[in-house]
Amino acid sequence: MARRVGICAVAQTTYQRDKWHERFQGMALEVLEPLLEKTGLDFSEEQGIGMSISVSDDVFDARTISDNAMTDVLGAHMRCEEKVAQEGIQALYYGLAAIQSGHVDVVLVLGHCKESQGKSRNMVTHLAFDPFYTRPVGLDFTAAAGMQAQAYAAASDVTDDHLAEVVARAGRMARMNPATPETAVYSREEVLASPMLADPIRAHHAYPVSDGAVGMILAAEDRARDICAHPVWITGVGNCMDSFFLGDRDLTSNFALKKAAARAYRRAGIDTPRDTFDVIEISDQYAYQQPMWMEGLGLVDEGRGGAWIAGGGPDAMKVNRSGGMLAGNPLLLGGLVRAAEVSLQLMGQAGDRQVADARRGLAHGVMGPAGQFHAVAILERD
Amino acid sequence: MTTYFGVNVVDVIESLPARFREEAAADISGSFGYDLEDAGRWRLTIGGGGLTLTPADVLDDCQAVLITDPQTFVGIQLGKIDAAEAMGLQKLSVTGDRRAFGSIAGLFQKYVPPGQETLSEVELVVLKQTISVGQNFATGPVMGRFLKGLKERKILAIRCPVCGRRQSPPREICAVCRVRNTEWVEVGPKGEMRMLEYVYYASPDPLTGDTRETPYGAIGVLLDGCQDEEVFWHLLNPAQLDQVQMGSVINGRVRKGSRLRPVWAQKRTGSIDDIQYFELDT
Amino acid sequence: MPSDFDTSDCYTIPGKLALPYTYFAGRVGSRFITTLRDRHKIMGVRCDHCDMVLVPPRQTCERCLRDLSDQWCEVGTRGEVVNYTVVRYPDRHQPRPVPFVLAMIRLEGADTPIVHLLEEIAPEQVVIGMAVEAVFAVKTTATIRDIDHFKPCDS
Ligand SMILES: [Zn+2]
Numbered sequence: 001m002a003r004r005v006g007i008c009a010v011a012q013t014t015y016q017r018d019k020w021h022e023r024f025q026g027m028a029l030e031v032l033e034p035l036l037e038k039t040g041l042d043f044s045e046e047q048g049i050g051m052s053i054s055v056s057d058d059v060f061d062a063r064t065i066s067d068n069a070m071t072d073v074l075g076a077h078m079r080c081e082e083k084v085a086q087e088g089i090q091a092l093y094y095g096l097a098a099i100q101s102g103h104v105d106v107v108l109v110l111g112h113c114k115e116s117q118g119k120s121r122n123m124v125t126h127l128a129f130d131p132f133y134t135r136p137v138g139l140d141f142t143a144a145a146g147m148q149a150q151a152y153a154a155a156s157d158v159t160d161d162h163l164a165e166v167v168a169r170a171g172r173m174a175r176m177n178p179a180t181p182e183t184a185v186y187s188r189e190e191v192l193a194s195p196m197l198a199d200p201i202r203a204h205h206a207y208p209v210s211d212g213a214v215g216m217i218l219a220a221e222d223r224a225r226d227i228c229a230h231p232v233w234i235t236g237v238g239n240c241m242d243s244f245f246l247g248d249r250d251l252t253s254n255f256a257l258k259k260a261a262a263r264a265y266r267r268a269g270i271d272t273p274r275d276t277f278d279v280i281e282i283s284d285q286y287a288y289q290q291p292m293w294m295e296g297l298g299l300v301d302e303g304r305g306g307a308w309i310a311g312g313g314p315d316a317m318k319v320n321r322s323g324g325m326l327a328g329n330p331l332l333l334g335g336l337v338r339a340a341e342v343s344l345q346l347m348g349q350a351g352d353r354q355v356a357d358a359r360r361g362l363a364h365g366v367m368g369p370a371g372q373f374h375a376v377a378i379l380e381r382d
Numbered sequence: 383m384t385t386y387f388g389v390n391v392v393d394v395i396e397s398l399p400a401r402f403r404e405e406a407a408a409d410i411s412g413s414f415g416y417d418l419e420d421a422g423r424w425r426l427t428i429g430g431g432g433l434t435l436t437p438a439d440v441l442d443d444c445q446a447v448l449i450t451d452p453q454t455f456v457g458i459q460l461g462k463i464d465a466a467e468a469m470g471l472q473k474l475s476v477t478g479d480r481r482a483f484g485s486i487a488g489l490f491q492k493y494v495p496p497g498q499e500t501l502s503e504v505e506l507v508v509l510k511q512t513i514s515v516g517q518n519f520a521t522g523p524v525m526g527r528f529l530k531g532l533k534e535r536k537i538l539a540i541r542c543p544v545c546g547r548r549q550s551p552p553r554e555i556c557a558v559c560r561v562r563n564t565e566w567v568e569v570g571p572k573g574e575m576r577m578l579e580y581v582y583y584a585s586p587d588p589l590t591g592d593t594r595e596t597p598y599g600a601i602g603v604l605l606d607g608c609q610d611e612e613v614f615w616h617l618l619n620p621a622q623l624d625q626v627q628m629g630s631v632i633n634g635r636v637r638k639g640s641r642l643r644p645v646w647a648q649k650r651t652g653s654i655d656d657i658q659y660f661e662l663d664t
Numbered sequence: 665m666p667s668d669f670d671t672s673d674c675y676t677i678p679g680k681l682a683l684p685y686t687y688f689a690g691r692v693g694s695r696f697i698t699t700l701r702d703r704h705k706i707m708g709v710r711c712d713h714c715d716m717v718l719v720p721p722r723q724t725c726e727r728c729l730r731d732l733s734d735q736w737c738e739v740g741t742r743g744e745v746v747n748y749t750v751v752r753y754p755d756r757h758q759p760r761p762v763p764f765v766l767a768m769i770r771l772e773g774a775d776t777p778i779v780h781l782l783e784e785i786a787p788e789q790v791v792i793g794m795a796v797e798a799v800f801a802v803k804t805t806a807t808i809r810d811i812d813h814f815k816p817c818d819s
């Protein structure tokens with residue numbers, strides 16, 4: 001039996017449009033210091049943090065090997081330092097594996113991203129495409145999402161009205177979340193009146209550009225119980241990578257998400273995922289993704305995301321009480337912020353948005369054009 | 383007759399003399415064996431810029447012998463199998479002088495199957511492109527204070543409250559002590575040359591995409607008021623590349639380096655380029 | 665930002681990330697591009713095992729990992745729109761002033777659609793299932809843009 005791994009502490013900065021006053025090293029410190037304070041940990045070889053895993057991206061940071069500019073602010077000088085340049089929730093997976101292997105007992109995960117630094121987030125995601133086949137036609141993640149949204153609209157009952165409600169609700173939720181002080185709160189009418197960005201995605205359907213950092217301390221079970229009173233256990237993680245070319249995929253099939261979810265559920269011993277989770281955080285970069293990913297997770301009937309929204313499903317199932325990605329956090333950190341939020345809920349530290357007696361939650365991350373890569377983590381408390 | 387990849391193994395080996403590039407073999411001599419299992423054995427003799435190939439039963443007198451199955455041999459000749467990989471998979475081995483065998487690999491033109499001689503090589507397409515994304519780099523309070531100092535012709539360092547070491551350019555924390563740096567000190571602006579890298583091949587500058595003029599000197603200056611490893615990195619006046627001396631302290635033996643001073647830019651904006659470069663302080 | 669955060673020394677410096685790259689199309693990609701450029705033919709590769717024709721071609725089938733580099737087959741220069749979006753946000757990496765239509769087009773004989781520009785039609789008139797044909801570029805870029813764009817045609 002593999003060792004149990006617990007999340008012992010969580011910290012994050014606010015997510016704001018332009019943290020012009022801080023470079024990313026400063027944002028990282030703003031996360032590192034409270035984590036050390038909350039846990040009393042240090043970086044001693046014997047009992048301290050044995051591995052630091054940073055989440056960062058070379059193009060967003062505009063430097064090669066983005067992590068080597070920040071080993072000091074990760075406390076990782078002369079220590080074991082690793083980097084995840086994929087969806088941030090992968091760092092959680094990486095830390096879990098490192099601890100389960102017995103390699104280390106305590107891991108720091110710390111992700112940062114300054115989306116405001118680059119002139120255009122779309123230009124950054126454009127660089128994820130192939131220089132011969134897909135960059136020349138101008139693809140980026142927004143345009144790719146536009147095509148997926150188009151296909152999903154045809155394959156499901158989700159309408160423009162439903163999506164307006166998703167966005168309006170995200171704004172309302174974000175007001176209860178101190179990490180998203182700037183999130184615009186739109187009425188449904190305002191969302192419906194916002195111009196098209198990439199049909200059928202409207203301007204208000206897209207997650208805002210933001211800067212921020214998030215981190216957590218993971219530890220093996222025995223250490224976790226020493227470090228904090230109520231560790232949040234990572235009981236299942238699964239991910240799946242779909243094809244690179246959009247044309248090789250069925251954009252409405254949720255293929256990768258279904259696989260990722262099935263793997264996570266199996267590892268967590270969950271046979272019937274519906275009605276299992278007290279709190280759910282999914283990475284909805286664009287409004288259509290909230291119902292679509294819920295279907296892919298097997299939590300909403302296939303093609304019935306619209307009825308689910310109209311019936312108050314998001315509130316009833318405690319989906320994205322944080323405001324989700326629509327309330328704003330950087331692309332790279334989506335899933336890691338989701339996991340941090342679920343952890344706060346399970347630790348009872350979610351403030352105004354706290355779900356009473358939450359015991360089991362799901363966090364989801366997505367990366368790549370039109371949901372190429374999905375990762376799902378199941379978190380539980382005793 | 384045995385064929386692999388649509389090609390006869392004997393044809394491939396017997397074409398070696400025709401594919402021999404004399405001009406490349408001037409310095410090479412010796413005899414080399416090919417042991418291709420069922421397909422047969424051959425001896426290749428190279429000397430005086432010429433080559434002979436003969437079937438041979440015994441290869442013991444060869445400098446080196448390549449042993450492989452005929453399929454692997456043909457695959458390698460056609461470029462479909464990687465020789466190093468085949469060796470790793472133990473499908474290919476060389477007895478005797480391995481290195482010598484390696485040296486003859488480049489002596490032969492690529493094998494072209496009969497009937498395909500007139501097909502031109504596939505043109506290999508490359509795309510030259512400079513990716514460029516505009517940035518707005520934040521200084522944060524610590525780097526910002528340092529850069530503002532440069533604007534006023536001051537070089538500032540930040541000191542660790544625990545170990546006292548000075549960092550310039552400054553970092554938010556001392557990596558060694560893992561505490562926030564708090565105390566500012568002015569250092570230099572003159573100092574001693576401690577490190578020099580002559581750069582002859584410049585990488586593109588990621589901030590512009592352009593390649594710097596070479597040669598240039600990247601230097602580490604031990605600014606006055608600093609000690610040990612606390613050097614400041616900048617550029618040397620390119621006209622003085624050969625006139626400077628590197629200082630060092632090795633096992634207590636002190637060697638003095640050239641004295642350097644910064645050359646300030648006329649128009650300073652609060653960037654590292656506010657110092658054009660360092661030059662000899664004479 | 666913490667309330668005691670002193671921003672008096674903070675400012676931002678404009679710059680860029682700029683790196684010159686030399687991308688290689690690969691052997692399979694090179695043949696695809698030179699055939700498109702010189703002969704105005706669109707080539708795919710067939711995986712017999714998966715019974716699929718893949719465009720753009722690639723060396724390996726990602727489903728069954730078989731080598732496809734010699735499995736060439738020609739596909740049509742006409743095809744069908746299977747999906748599309750209208751890009752309405754201007755940006756430097758885009759090939760056209762906005763709005764423009766990006767469509768997923770399944771060429772005749774191919775199983776995997778490619779993404780390309782759809783022009784010579786108003787964005788509101790685009791419908792899924794419509795027939796389109798390639799318009800080849802006058803000036804080569806040695807990329808997929810040796811097809812300049814697709815335009816509607818009779819089915
Ligand atoms: Zn120190």
Ligand SMILES: [Zn+2]
Pocket residue numbers: 711712713714715725726727728729730
């Ligand atoms: Zn296949």
